[in-house]
Amino acid sequence: MTTPDPLLSVRELRTGFPVRSAVLRRTVGRIDAVAGVSFELRAGETLGLVGESGSGKSTIARTIVGLARAASGSVVFDGTDLTAAGPAELRRRLRDVQMIFQDPYASLNPRRTVRELVTEGWRIHPDLVPRRRWTAELAELLERVGLDPAHADRYPHQFSGGQRQRIGIARALALRPRLVICDEPVSALDVSIQAQVLNLLSDLQRDLGLTYLFISHDLAVVRHVADRVAVLYLGTIVEEADRDEIFTAPAHPYTRALLSAVPRLRPWRDPGPEPVPLVGDVPSPANPPSGCRFRTRCPVAEDRCATEVPALVVRGGHPVACHLAGVPV
Amino acid sequence: MEPLLSVRDLRVRFGAVTAVDGVSFDVLPGETVAVVGESGSGKSVTMQAVMGLLPRGAEVTGSIVYDGRDLLARPLAETRKLCGTELAMIFQDPLSSLNPVFRVGRQIAESLVRRRGASRKERRAHAVELMRRVGIPDPERRVDEFPHQFSGGMRQRAMIAMALSLGPRLLIADEPTTALDVTVQAQIMRLLADLRRETGMGLALITHDLGVVAGVADRVVLMYAGRVVETGTTREVYDHRAHPYTEGLLASVPDDGGRADRLVPIPGQPPNPLRPPGGCPFHPRCRYVVDDCRTDAPVLVELAGRPADHRAACHRPEAVGA
Numbered sequence: 001m002t003t004p005d006p007l008l009s010v011r012e013l014r015t016g017f018p019v020r021s022a023v024l025r026r027t028v029g030r031i032d033a034v035a036g037v038s039f040e041l042r043a044g045e046t047l048g049l050v051g052e053s054g055s056g057k058s059t060i061a062r063t064i065v066g067l068a069r070a071a072s073g074s075v076v077f078d079g080t081d082l083t084a085a086g087p088a089e090l091r092r093r094l095r096d097v098q099m100i101f102q103d104p105y106a107s108l109n110p111r112r113t114v115r116e117l118v119t120e121g122w123r124i125h126p127d128l129v130p131r132r133r134w135t136a137e138l139a140e141l142l143e144r145v146g147l148d149p150a151h152a153d154r155y156p157h158q159f160s161g162g163q164r165q166r167i168g169i170a171r172a173l174a175l176r177p178r179l180v181i182c183d184e185p186v187s188a189l190d191v192s193i194q195a196q197v198l199n200l201l202s203d204l205q206r207d208l209g210l211t212y213l214f215i216s217h218d219l220a221v222v223r224h225v226a227d228r229v230a231v232l233y234l235g236t237i238v239e240e241a242d243r244d245e246i247f248t249a250p251a252h253p254y255t256r257a258l259l260s261a262v263p264r265l266r267p268w269r270d271p272g273p274e275p276v277p278l279v280g281d282v283p284s285p286a287n288p289p290s291g292c293r294f295r296t297r298c299p300v301a302e303d304r305c306a307t308e309v310p311a312l313v314v315r316g317g318h319p320v321a322c323h324l325a326g327v328p329v
Numbered sequence: 330m331e332p333l334l335s336v337r338d339l340r341v342r343f344g345a346v347t348a349v350d351g352v353s354f355d356v357l358p359g360e361t362v363a364v365v366g367e368s369g370s371g372k373s374v375t376m377q378a379v380m381g382l383l384p385r386g387a388e389v390t391g392s393i394v395y396d397g398r399d400l401l402a403r404p405l406a407e408t409r410k411l412c413g414t415e416l417a418m419i420f421q422d423p424l425s426s427l428n429p430v431f432r433v434g435r436q437i438a439e440s441l442v443r444r445r446g447a448s449r450k451e452r453r454a455h456a457v458e459l460m461r462r463v464g465i466p467d468p469e470r471r472v473d474e475f476p477h478q479f480s481g482g483m484r485q486r487a488m489i490a491m492a493l494s495l496g497p498r499l500l501i502a503d504e505p506t507t508a509l510d511v512t513v514q515a516q517i518m519r520l521l522a523d524l525r526r527e528t529g530m531g532l533a534l535i536t537h538d539l540g541v542v543a544g545v546a547d548r549v550v551l552m553y554a555g556r557v558v559e560t561g562t563t564r565e566v567y568d569h570r571a572h573p574y575t576e577g578l579l580a581s582v583p584d585d586g587g588r589a590d591r592l593v594p595i596p597g598q599p600p601n602p603l604r605p606p607g608g609c610p611f612h613p614r615c616r617y618v619v620d621d622c623r624t625d626a627p628v629l630v631e632l633a634g635r636p637a638d639h640r641a642a643c644h645r646p647e648a649v650g651a
Contacts, residue, residue: 052510053481160598161368190367191537195581195594202591217510220540224583224592261515263540265582268564278512280466281480 006040007211008179013037013073015063019286031286033059035235046212048226050219054282055232057215061181065099066090095125098172102184104164108156114167115152121175145170146200162193181213186221198225219262223247231255234293235285241318251316251325254294300327333358333499333531339391341374341383346602348374350555356499361525361532363546369599371555372535376501380418381408413440417492421504423484427476434472437491459490464520482513499531506541518545539582543567551575554600554610557629561639571632571641573615576649617648
């Protein structure tokens, strides 16, 4: 059996931002927000990118859709390297890659009606939906995401948070994407509404054959939606595995710490893994630790962790970037 | 044991909007009580009323008895005086509660200046000691730093140090870890639990996170649309939920233990506070709704066969979880 080509292949991606001095705005350094990240996404699957603040998860998303520039590496979507494509080709290809943002309050223009917001993409890509079909297609789309088509001429502020996220989803789907990047799509929503939106995303994936890159800091949410999970720390992937494997057999000390930090709903029944105490906070990406980037907070770090960068290679079943993978913490 | 704080039939109105509608609960000395709800449930407004932090124009009725004194019946100045000495509060976003232009140490020791008078040297030593106690590394150096030099977790520790500076008997924590990463959240919750044990202070935790509640709270007060819908010891409420909203919330959480492929969301949206539904405020979203629910608002009552402190406001508690 041959494995089909991945829909998205990210290779050795680096994305950085200049650090400028306060007064003269001279470049005084660089922050590598994404420091050499590789992963693949097959059509129809969901890859969960998990990380805390400063892990680079959102920068990866922004680089894929061209909102941030890659310093090096490649982003190959369906055979085309997006980092090397010209503007016209990029625009054409990116139609197939849409994004759903965390904050439906900030990502929708408050002066546009739902109709204007959702049909905007059709205006930009006139070959997609003929104008006479707009009203019908819009109604269908709104119904599909669970909104009342009769509300198409309302403004975002007239909707609740969960409904606004549905508008964001309709807007992304309007372009009939193949890949949808969900950047913390439910983090700003109340728990009871989160579940509605997560269920909607899974229905849409099943019905439309979508591929998701699902970015979140919330492991419980990722466990619920992802087929595979990649754990990020300070701009690098530290571990990657199938969903069940990452949750039942985590090998990187950071993954284990992250899993043990998730509060249990009923700790008296299921106390969860032994807590892995992490000291301190994530270091600044402007000045990452030498060697393994996690070593300053790692409970098992040794001398070599300060000098040798651990490669992301298969150690005991799946790729882990740790010299001491599997060592009890 | 006499409660440290006893809130009875609290109502808070902002013009036509009733944000808190007849809320009652107690916090005993040394106990952790979680006030849980989603946005608009009135959980934060309830605690702002306790702290005397409501904006002018808010209409407050009922009673808030702290250590035998009804704060609502006494001048606001008295509540203000209690705040910072016996009552302290920490907030979700420590950056907006810290003054960016003053050194962290000075802010931590500020209450000491205002309320007790102390020399500069004493204040500094006090700040360093508090910073050490809340786990800020290298406090002798960091005491002279500014808030922007602190990470989110360290800022929240600084806020906790500030709240602890005068030895409060009740600490109110309003979503203290919502803005923090999960590994840092675990550190802060452990710190709060340790401090509560060491000092014997009461802790009122306002949160939307049922997982956080399960780990630290002795008792839980669950709010919906300005009312208490269910209350009891945490384990009792989680394992023997009696209100459909509690049941819905627990089922909505993607629990780490389960691998259910489909979550069971609560249908619909939270009520519009300008046009609250009649009867039980949860009835439009409730799967057990009967005619009574549309007309009569249920009151918080004890449940047959359950401990007396487990109460729910539902006409059909026996249907839940059945």
